[in-house]
Amino acid sequence: MTVKQFEAESKRLLDMMIHSIYSKREVFLRELISNASDAMDKMYYRALTDDKVTFNQSDYYIKISTDKDNRTLTISDNGIGMTKEELEQNLGTIAKSGSLAFKKDNEIKDGFDIIGQFGVGFYAAFMVADKVSVTSRAVDQDQAYHWYSEGAEGYAIEEATKETVGTTITLTIKESNEDDDFEQFLDLHQLQTIVKTYSDFIRYPIKMDLTEEKLKEGTEDEYETIVEEKIVNSMVPIWKKNKTELTDDDYKNFYHEKHYGFDNPLTHVHVSVDGNIRYQAILYVPETAPYNYYSQEFEKGLELYSNGVLIKNKAPELLPDYFSFVKGLVDSEDLSLNISREMLQHDRQLKLIEKNLVKKIKQELKKMLMNDREKYETFFKAFGRQLKYGVYSDFGQNKETLKDLILFYSSTEEKLVTLAEYVERMKDDQKYIYYATGESHARIERLPQTEIVRDKGYEILYFTDDIDEFAIKMLMNYDDKEFKSVSSVDLGFEDDATDEKVASEEDQAIFDQMKEILKGKVADVRLSKRLKTHPVCLSNEGDISIEMEKVLSMMPDNQGVKAEKVLEINTDHDIFKSLKHASQSNEDMMETYTNVLYNQALLIEGLPVEDPVSYANDVWKVMK
Numbered sequence: 009m010t011v012k013q014f015e016a017e018s019k020r021l022l023d024m025m026i027h028s029i030y031s032k033r034e035v036f037l038r039e040l041i042s043n044a045s046d047a048m049d050k051m052y053y054r055a056l057t058d059d060k061v062t063f064n065q066s067d068y069y070i071k072i073s074t075d076k077d078n079r080t081l082t083i084s085d086n087g088i089g090m091t092k093e094e095l096e097q098n099l100g101t102i103a104k105s106g107s108l109a110f111k112k113d114n115e116i117k118d119g120f121d122i123i124g125q126f127g128v129g130f131y132a133a134f135m136v137a138d139k140v141s142v143t144s145r146a147v148d149q150d151q152a153y154h155w156y157s158e159g160a161e162g163y164a165i166e167e168a169t170k171e172t173v174g175t176t177i178t179l180t181i182k183e184s185n186e187d188d189d190f191e192q193f194l195d196l197h198q199l200q201t202i203v204k205t206y207s208d209f210i211r212y213p214i215k216m217d218l219t220e221e222k223l224k225e226g227t228e229d230e231y232e233t234i235v236e237e238k239i240v241n242s243m244v245p246i247w248k249k250n251k252t253e254l255t256d257d258d259y260k261n262f263y264h265e266k267h268y269g270f271d272n273p274l275t276h277v278h279v280s281v282d283g284n285i286r287y288q289a290i291l292y293v294p295e296t297a298p299y300n301y302y303s304q305e306f307e308k309g310l311e312l313y314s315n316g317v318l319i320k321n322k323a324p325e326l327l328p329d330y331f332s333f334v335k336g337l338v339d340s341e342d343l344s345l346n347i348s349r350e351m352l353q354h355d356r357q358l359k360l361i362e363k364n365l366v367k368k369i370k371q372e373l374k375k376m377l378m379n380d381r382e383k384y385e386t387f388f389k390a391f392g393r394q395l396k397y398g399v400y401s402d403f404g405q406n407k408e409t410l411k412d413l414i415l416f417y418s419s420t421e422e423k424l425v426t427l428a429e430y431v432e433r434m435k436d437d438q439k440y441i442y443y444a445t446g447e448s449h450a451r452i453e454r455l456p457q458t459e460i461v462r463d464k465g466y467e468i469l470y471f472t473d474d475i476d477e478f479a480i481k482m483l484m485n486y487d488d489k490e491f492k493s494v495s496s497v498d499l500g501f502e503d504d505a506t507d508e509k510v511a512s513e514e515d516q517a518i519f520d521q522m523k524e525i526l527k528g529k530v531a532d533v534r535l536s537k538r539l540k541t542h543p544v545c546l547s548n549e550g551d552i553s554i555e556m557e558k559v560l561s562m563m564p565d566n567q568g569v570k571a572e573k574v575l576e577i578n579t580d581h582d583i584f585k586s587l588k589h590a591s592q593s594n595e596d597m598m599e600t601y602t603n604v605l606y607n608q609a610l611l612i613e614g615l616p617v618e619d620p621v622s623y624a625n626d627v628w629k630v631m632k
């Protein structure tokens with residue numbers, strides 16, 4: 009047999025194929041199966057124009073078998089086959105795609121979409137094999153040919169015998185070494201997993217002779233090993249089916265089959281778009297967040313298929329971060345893939361798909377929010393933080409998309425409410441949307457600052473997530489109503505009698521004294537217009553709230569950002585009498601009282617007391 013050399017460029021390309029084009033070796037099987045599927049599709053086209061050829065889809069299949077002793081893996085098909093010339097042209101010249109030429113010649117438009125286009129996939133076989141041999145008999149031909157290659161050195165072609173039309177490819181699998189396990193490519197069960205991963209939705213059956221331990225008939229505990237030919241791929245992807253044919257259970261089963269999660273999805277969306285870029289998608293909203301969801305480790309993304317063949321396990325481009333909880337897949341026949349089929353030549357197509365998916369997901373969530381509140385709350389408890397994070401991030405770019413999907417706990421309704429519901433309930437004289445921040449509902453409920461707002465009959469939203477106040481600052485307003493913290497110095501009440509309350513000269517002198525004692529700790533000490541039953545509280549001026557100071561101080565690169573704190577004193581409270589007394593008669597006691605009150609205000613806010621020992625000493629001193 010004379011060995012022909014690959015062309016110089018081809019040699020280099022082959023080397024690239026083996027070492028750098030694909031990130032995973034196992035994709036060689038996807039490439040060979042796709043070629044076999046293409047070969048059978050070509051029979052379909054041939055039948056359209058050639059009376060001598062009939063096409064009955066059920067006659068076509070791919071068979072995968074292994075021989076461990078001889079270390080061979082065989083993939084055969086009964087597709088269109090190759091003539092001697094075609095073997096020479098298609099397999100002898102790397103980067104020449106017979107399939108692409110076929111597609112052009114036949115003006116293929118309908119469902120039998122041919123996958124091959126670059127003319128390189130076949131050579132992926134050399135990533136796992138030392139030798140590749142192809143025996144093929146073309147339709148209309150009696151003579152079969154054998155193509156054989158050991159890689160870069162070249163190839164040879166000789167006559168061969170083959171009973172039936174089609175192609176059989178035999179790979180002699182490389183020996184495993186310390187770094188690489190090649191045995192998996194001789195194990196039918198592992199090959200089955202690879203088929204399931206990449207080629208599950210190839211239209212033709214992929215068959216394997218699988219061994220199984222079965223109970224011997226007529227016995228109760230005797231088992232026998234049975235070899236049975238099985239179809240290992242699902243063939244028809246659920247997303248290509250008509251929605252009306254599918255039940256909720258079908259979608260649920262698919263979610264589990266695909267291992268999208270152990271939970272049951274709360275809802276699904278099945279999209280089929282026939283526009284500029286054609287694609288189908290099935291998207292799920294899970295019920296529970298994966299354990300690592302709110303961590304750096306979590307990787308978002310949808311599975312990306314091109315024509316039923318898996319391209320990427322996780323395509324992050326298809327989901328914005330704020331919808332990163334969505335699971336599912338997209339399949340498009342219009343993607344312009346790069347040579348490894350692992351990336352796209354440009355991401356414009358994915359951007360378009362993403363934009364549309366975002367709309368669909370939003371619609372679905374809104375539908376859930378309107379029609380099944382309980383379910384929406386389950387969703388929100390798992391992923392609401394992510395939505396709020398979405399309002400805040402990217403400089404608020406997405407706040408309009410998300411503002412109607414976020415919920416907060418309401419003081420009056422005692423449940424989660426939307427901002428629209430809050431605004432709808434606002435009192436006639438109420439100018440702002442009020443909120444209070446704290447670690448828990450119970451803690452917020454006891455905040456002295458909330459008293460006066462409650463007394464006004466205004467609803468207060470409870471912010472318990474770190475991100476809440478940041479998100480709301482980014483949102484700025486809802487329905488033209490601005491947000492206001494119950495801790496802000498000016499509560500913005502209209503026609504408020506408390507506004508007229510001003511400190512007497514005598515009281516102001518006490519506040520000035522206190523301000524001097526607390527120099528550097530508070531921006532001011534003032535008469536409180538909001539406190540009723542409590543003697544003291546902190547409020548803040550400026551953009552940074554006390555709660556935001558807490559969150560920022562926990563960040564690794566915090567730059568010591570502080571809220572401008574104001575210590576508010578309730579002059580109607582009995583404690584103030586003691587303070588007054590001390591200010592006139594006992595400077596030392598005045599300092600102690602001031603420090604105790606300041607530290608108590610910190611504690612009420614959930615802020616750490618700067619010097620716990622001196623605080624304890626001060627309390628004991630007062631108790632004496």
Ligand SMILES: Nc1ncnc2c1ncn2[C@@H]1O[C@H](COP(=O)(O)OP(=O)(O)OP(=O)(O)O)[C@@H](O)[C@H]1O
Nearest residue numbers: 043047098105106107124125126127128129130175
């Ligand atoms: N099983 C097969 N039956 C018939 N023809 C085949 C078979 N396998 C490969 N071919 C021919 O060999 C050509 C080269 O195959 P190869 O896998 O390298 O590239 P491709 O499938 O055309 O493109 P891609 O790199 O995009 O997969 C194919 O275009 C096809 O004409």
